[in-house]
Amino acid sequence: MAHQISNDCTNCGACVDSCPVNAINAGDSKHNIDADTCIDCGACVDTCPVSAISAA
Ligand code: SF4
Numbered sequence: 001m002a003h004q005i006s007n008d009c010t011n012c013g014a015c016v017d018s019c020p021v022n023a024i025n026a027g028d029s030k031h032n033i034d035a036d037t038c039i040d041c042g043a044c045v046d047t048c049p050v051s052a053i054s055a056a
Contacts, residue, residue: 001056002038003045005031008052015044015053 002023005015009030016024016031023037024044033044033053045053 001040002035003033003040003042003053004056005033005048006052006054008050009048010050010052012049014049015047018044018047 005024007030011026011030013026013031016026020041020043021037021039023034023039025032025034030052040055042055047053
């Protein structure tokens with residue numbers, strides 16, 4: 001199961017560089033995690049200022 005970014009995401013981009021496998025991409029209204037790329041390491045979770053990232 002990959003981590004997920006909720007609709008609380010403000011599209012700030014703070015999490016992008018925290019991902020060791022570059023699974024986080026900008027979307028139109030929020031950032032998204034590519035479920036096929038994410039290795040579920042959790043490195044991105046604490047980088048989000050609005051706590052929008054969680055384990056699925
Ligand atoms: Fe990347 Fe790890 Fe977050 Fe998955 S859990 S998106 S691999 S930083």
